[in-house]
Amino acid sequence: MTTMAPDTEAAYEPALEAAFDATVAADERVEPRDWMPDAYRASLVRQIAQHAHSEIIGMQPEANWITRAPSLRRKAILMAKVQDEAGHGLYLYSAAETLGTSRDELLDKLHAGRQRYSSIFNYPTLTWADVGAIGWLVDGAAITNQVPLCRCSYGPYARAMVRICKEESFHQRQGYELLLALSRGTPAQHAMAQDAVDRWWWPSLMMFGPPDDESAHSAQSMAWRIKRHSNDELRQRFVDICVPQAEALGLTLPDPDLTWNEERGAYDFGPIDWSEFHEVLRGNGPCNEQRIAQRRRAHDEGAWVREAASAYAAKHGEARA
Amino acid sequence: MSSPSTAAALALGDDALVLSHRLGEWAGHAPVLEEDVALANIALDLLGQARLLLSLVGDEDELAYLREERAFRNTQLVEQERGDFAHTIARQLYFSTYQALLYGQLADGMGPLAPIAAKAAKEVAYHRDHAEHWTLRLGDGTPESHDRMQRGLDALWRYTGELFEPVDGLEVDTAALREGWQAGITDVIERATLTVPTGPRRGGWSAGGGRRGIHTEVFGRMLAEMQHLHRSHPGATW
Amino acid sequence: MTTSRSDWPLWEVFVRSRRGLSHTHAGSLHAPDAEMALRNARDLYTRRSEGVSIWVVPSAEITASSPDEKDPFFAPAADKPYRHPTFYEIPEGVRHL
DSSP states (O other): OOOSSOOOOTTTHHHHHHHHHHHHHTTOOBOTTSOOOHHHHHHHHHHHHHHHHHHHHTHHHHHTTGGGOSSHHHHHHHHHHHHHHHHHHHHHHHHHHTTTOOHHHHHHHHHTTOSOOOGGGGSOOOSTHHHHHIIIIIHHHHHHHHGGGGGOSBHHHHHHHHHHHHHHHHHHHHHHHHHHHHHTSOHHHHHHHHHHHHHHHHHHHHTTOSOGGGOSSHHHHHHTTSOOSOHHHHHHHHHHHHHHHHHHHTOOOSOTTOEEETTTTEEEOOOOOHHHHHHIIIIISSSHHHHHHHHHHHHHHTHHHHHHHHHHHHHHHHHHO | OOHHHHHHHHHHHHHHHHHHHHHHTTTTTSSSHHHHHHHHHHHHHHHHHHHHHHHHHSOHHHHHHHSOGGGOOOOHHHHSOOOSHHHHHHHHHHHHHHHHHHHHHHHHSOSTTHHHHHHHHHHHHHHHHHHHHHHHHHHTSOHHHHHHHHHHHHHHHTTSGGGGSOOTTOOOOHHHHHHHHHHHHHHHHHHTTOOOOOSOOSBTTTBOOGGGTOOOHHHHHHHHHHHHHHHHSTTOOO | OOOOTTOOOEEEEEEEOSTTSOEEEEEEEEOSSHHHHHHHHHHHHSTTSOOSEEEEEEGGGOOOOOGGGHHHHHGGGGGOGGGSGGGSOOOTTOOOO
16 A cells, blocks of 8 residues: 655656556546546646535525525425435535645635635525526526536536536526426516526526636637536527526516527527626625625534534544444 | 324324424434434434324325414424534434333234334434444543534433323324333433433423423424425425 | 645545445545544435445545556456356256256
């Protein structure tokens, strides 16, 4: 047995790098103890951490409605969904740990604002219909992004994504079903559903990230097969999926430019307001401060609990070993 | 279903409904992510029990969302605010120990609640185990956690007497329930290096009216939040 | 395991999905001790009825073969096809072999 640290002697490295390149090129998986370029490791940590943070920050806008869910059936569904998000966060932090980065380290960076999470969760959930819009559009966009990640070149990330995608399919369906009930309900319920879709549509499209020609990390990630499709490709795929789904819901998407383009075999859609995206990313969204403050508070207020359990384990450890 | 057992199903259903709601308030606030998942599991079990029990009485949503505070039959113990993690664990210890014994008795009987009790008994056994493990760790952890856990046990003690008040249609051996409960919590509390509270557990106005529809002030606010959306759209389906 | 006071160690979780199958690696989690690790694993990895039995192992206790030793470890097995039944030719029509 040897340590995790790779042999870094200069003469040896080209061979290791060649082995890594060959693994990726052959569409095989890179595993935790394999040699990998530092930049690949850093890029993965950045992406997995952002993904994990998004799951746990993403609990907040939906948990906001657990205590007000309008039927017991909906309440059970919503609680199970928010619980899944905590679970998904855990799977992803575990994947990041295989790269030598502890969860505590990543949480510290999140709390200090040094690592990001998906900007979408900086928007508020103002009505019950927002829970439906998040399920349908936000989870829908997330799934479009995530399904290709099940084949990502890094084994632990790919395996976590397989589990997450399997569990996530119920998330999108429950959101769609929730909106359908509202759309077919009273005029007030229908209006609530339409308003939510109007507010969540554009931020959902922004979830795929900046256009390909402006995306900082895209090209390298695609070469390493961390990423499989470009931001714009995935965004187009999502729009094409959503248009008929919106029709079936009896709701409209807030884009007057949305038209079928026979030639491209896809929907054309209007320009995205990237200035808003960048503002939210910069911390000026409606809920940025609130989300991080709640995360920090939960973490700080839980410190004594975590310390207590560690102290108990230390006291009683000998008896068990 | 006859009306005495309807009253029993309502009382137990309300307990489960209200405690599930209070545990649901932890979502996104737990001391560690693993505990977010654990508390949600317990809340979901309780919500499932509530739905089964309330459905024996009538429409689950009408019962949950359209009754006034005075019509709820849950104990005052379950309606108290969640407090800090120690407070929540203290309540879980008191209540899950009670539920485990109660459902055990009901499951062994021939009453109309036996099938639901048999299913719930397995869930509740896990809730009790969860509460026991945390009581031990908080009680015998750090000086701070020890103090907080003791405070939680002390603060909620006065609401525990009500657990053993007779409920119409609930065919249980109350003496055995009380004895088993006292033995169960005493064992855990002492192993956790904590002290079993000794104050009064009922009497006067202070506690013990939940089963008769007398609740504490915090319950009205909880219901206002829980029922507001449903009541704002009369007759709507969700 | 070296941990700060509130930094819980990492555990690897193995789940038997149903009777008759081996435990397989499901993932990892943090817990202060083995008892809590089992319970956290139950809550996290079997909430959709994925398991009937769980093992947890401190991650630090796992000894793994090194990728550097991949060749000496695993290559020598590659040239011994006589360990596999397909290596042997059997006349057509001979059964139960």
